[in-house]
Amino acid sequence: xxxxxxxxxxxxxxxxxxxxxxxxxxxxxxxxxxxxxxxxxxxxxxxxxxxxxxxxxxxxxxxxxxxxxxxxxxxxxxxxxxxxxxxxxxxxxxxxxxxxxxxxxxxxxxxxxxxxxxxxxxxxxxxxxxxxxxxxxxxxxxxxxxxxxxxxxxxxxxxxxxxxxxxxxxxxxxxxxxxxxxxxxxxxxxxxxxxxxxxxxxxxxxxxxxxxxxxxxxxxxxxxxxxxxxxxxxxxxxxxxxxxxxxxxxxxxxxxx
Numbered sequence: 321x322x323x324x325x326x327x328x329x330x331x332x333x334x335x336x337x338x339x340x341x342x343x344x345x346x347x348x349x350x351x352x353x354x355x356x357x358x359x360x361x362x363x364x365x366x367x368x369x370x371x372x373x374x375x376x377x378x379x380x381x382x383x384x385x386x387x388x389x390x391x392x393x394x395x396x397x398x399x400x401x402x403x404x405x406x407x408x409x410x411x412x413x414x415x416x417x418x419x420x421x422x423x424x425x426x427x428x429x430x431x432x433x434x435x436x437x438x439x440x441x442x443x444x445x446x447x448x449x450x451x452x453x454x455x456x457x458x459x460x461x462x463x464x465x466x467x468x469x470x471x472x473x474x475x476x477x478x479x480x481x482x483x484x485x486x487x488x489x490x491x492x493x494x495x496x497x498x499x500x501x502x503x504x505x506x507x508x509x510x511x512x513x514x515x516x517x518x519x520x521x522x523x524x525x526x527x528x529x530x531x532x533x534x535x536x537x538x539x540x541x542x543x544x545x546x547x548x549x550x551x552x553x554x555x556x557x558x559x560x561x562x563x564x565x566x567x568x569x570x571x572x573x574x575x576x577x
Contacts, residue, residue, distance in 0.1 A: 323350035324518025325356045325375075331368040331517035340376025343425065345384040348394060351403030351546040358410040368576050369517035372437060372509060374420040382451060396496035404429050406463040411436045412462075412532055414492070415525025417516040421501055421509035422446045422488070432461035435470060435499075439527065441501040441509040442488035448496065450480045471496050501546070520558035 325336045335357050337344035341550050348355070361367045374380055384401075394402070402490050411418055420437035427449040434440050434448070442448075450467070452459045459467075468476040471494045479486065491497045501507040516524065526549040534542055553559055555575045565572035 321353045324353040333370045335372050337374040343378035343381035345381040345551050346373045347384045347387045361415045368521045369513045371419050371513040374423050379426040380430025381424040382430045386489050398456035408462045419513040429449045429461040432463035435466045440497040440532045441499050446488040448486045451483050454483045470574045520574045524554045
């Protein structure tokens with residue numbers, strides 16, 4: 321691949337945006353490559369968790385404007401249809417934990433891709449910018465759905481209207497992201513994804529399904545869905561292993577089955 325790198329180690333698919341000279345801004349070909357990597361990780365039984373980050377000094381500057389404004393280009397509707405909506409759909413529907421590390425600026429769609437992941441960390445020098453209003457656009461990549469649920473309607477509205485930059489420390493404080501990470505091979509995001517890869521991943525996937533559904537369900541419908549998936553979770557080998565480990569006072573060894 322030209323714009324994305326992926327490797328699998330110890331049950332984790334490490335995916336890296338790799339268009340550093342353009343701050344990892346997206347083009348349709350780059351979007352196709354990320355979609356392919358996510359689909360491969362979804363379908364690979366050896367992958368139990370996914371780690372997403374960027375190469376260089378930025379996580380993702382959003383859309384490559386050269387592609388967006390080109391007279392013979394695909395047009396914004398096609399870009400959204402072929403790049404951002406499918407990527408966000410995969411991130412939310414893959415029933416495996418997805419941990420994101422924002423290693424620098426995350427702007428526009430880049431910010432919203434990071435926020436769509438299950439657990440997001442950032443380096444202290446990273447920043448988040450809802451930059452759409454700076455060029456007269458509306459947020460996409462599910463930003464209007466996700467950000468308001470993370471930080472509240474007033475804050476989300478202000479950030480989207482103004483396009484103000486939020487540093488990583490403030491992003492943690494307002495609940496936009498989970499935590500800060502220090503640079504290094506064993507930063508907090510990698511420790512987290514390695515921990516999740518060793519957890520009962522079927523149950524985690526069903527938990528993600530429940531969280532996705534909770535935005536639309538009534539409390540009664542949500543409880544019914546919880547019951548349905550709890551019965552399925554109780555039938556897994558990992559549930560039996562967890563119970564046995566508790567009774568035997570030892571650490572559980574989950575297999576994702």
